Amino acid sequence: MILLSILGASIIAALSIHLGASRIISALEYANPLWVAAALSLDLAFYLFKAARWRRILGDMNLQAPYRTVLNVTFIGYLANMLIPFRLGEIGRAYALRKAGGIPLSLAILSMVVESLFDTMGIGFILGLGLLLMAGTPALNPSILRAVKLLGYGGIVLSLFLLAAPNVKAFREQVIRLTGLLPEVISRRLKPIILDYFTSLAGLSRGKGEPMILWGLSAALWLIPGLFTAAFFKAFHMEVSMAKVLLGSMLLQLSFAIPAPPGYAGTFEAYWTLIYGLLGYGFVEALRVGVAYHLLNIAAAAVLGGISIPCLNLTLREALQPRSLA
Numbered sequence: 001m002i003l004l005s006i007l008g009a010s011i012i013a014a015l016s017i018h019l020g021a022s023r024i025i026s027a028l029e030y031a032n033p034l035w036v037a038a039a040l041s042l043d044l045a046f047y048l049f050k051a052a053r054w055r056r057i058l059g060d061m062n063l064q065a066p067y068r069t070v071l072n073v074t075f076i077g078y079l080a081n082m083l084i085p086f087r088l089g090e091i092g093r094a095y096a097l098r099k100a101g102g103i104p105l106s107l108a109i110l111s112m113v114v115e116s117l118f119d120t121m122g123i124g125f126i127l128g129l130g131l132l133l134m135a136g137t138p139a140l141n142p143s144i145l146r147a148v149k150l151l152g153y154g155g156i157v158l159s160l161f162l163l164a165a166p167n168v169k170a171f172r173e174q175v176i177r178l179t180g181l182l183p184e185v186i187s188r189r190l191k192p193i194i195l196d197y198f199t200s201l202a203g204l205s206r207g208k209g210e211p212m213i214l215w216g217l218s219a220a221l222w223l224i225p226g227l228f229t230a231a232f233f234k235a236f237h238m239e240v241s242m243a244k245v246l247l248g249s250m251l252l253q254l255s256f257a258i259p260a261p262p263g264y265a266g267t268f269e270a271y272w273t274l275i276y277g278l279l280g281y282g283f284v285e286a287l288r289v290g291v292a293y294h295l296l297n298i299a300a301a302a303v304l305g306g307i308s309i310p311c312l313n314l315t316l317r318e319a320l321q322p323r324s325l326a
Helices: 002-019 021-028 033-058 067-083 088-100 103-135 142-167 170-180 186-203 210-235 241-253 266-276 283-313 314-322
Strands: none
Touching: 033 067, 033 103, 033 210, 033 283, 067 088, 067 283, 088 103, 088 314, 103 142, 103 210, 142 210, 170 186, 170 266, 170 314, 210 241, 210 283, 241 266, 266 283, 283 314
């Protein structure tokens, strides 16, 4: 964690020295407050939507928890992920759901595994959609156009394949067979989890159309970060292309899988600037929007997560260092 923190601080220092901290701060003062408010509303909508989908997944697994509890746990999970590297805050989310909602820890984690799969489907679909919209840009030469279209269709096909795969017996058997190639101590622990995962996802209890409903909810859910990003660019009086915003926001989501300092300090700004710089926005312009975006995310996670911890009769220590890690 110390090395990651040093890395994050070094990136922030390098960006500030290269661009000038005063230049970035002065740019923040000219943000349109109405568009910032719109972005805040979309940020809250993302949490509300994600909690509603998670509660539906829990219901499909015959696990019942009040929506308010699931929402507070979702807030805590995002706060924990801001403060703990390697996304270990997810363990805190499962622990909070166990304590506040009475859901067994193993089943809470399993529901989050199912949730993550649907996140992958949603992100893949929106990423593919963004690429297909990019393919409509007349400035692209024919070779790049074909490649972008192929990637776009690939993202959408992958999303649908992940939806159908758990119901394909041959695919399940192949995954189990590959698990058997791992060292015995790992394979013995992993096989029951994989079997539970396939059973839970393939046996969603509300009806045959339930996986498709969750897929649609996931696609709608991951459209929100794109709209959030578009609102931020508008707040800084920058013209936006929805294709670039959707593509950029999904590439940014993929970057969160890479180890980062607490709060993604520095690495967030680096990935943001790289992504939107490659998409044609100026380095300084992209960075000032990215800094504001990051600060707002941290502030929202801190406020909402901080309020939710006492609401569930937890302490900050319990939420961030749950005994379940043992």
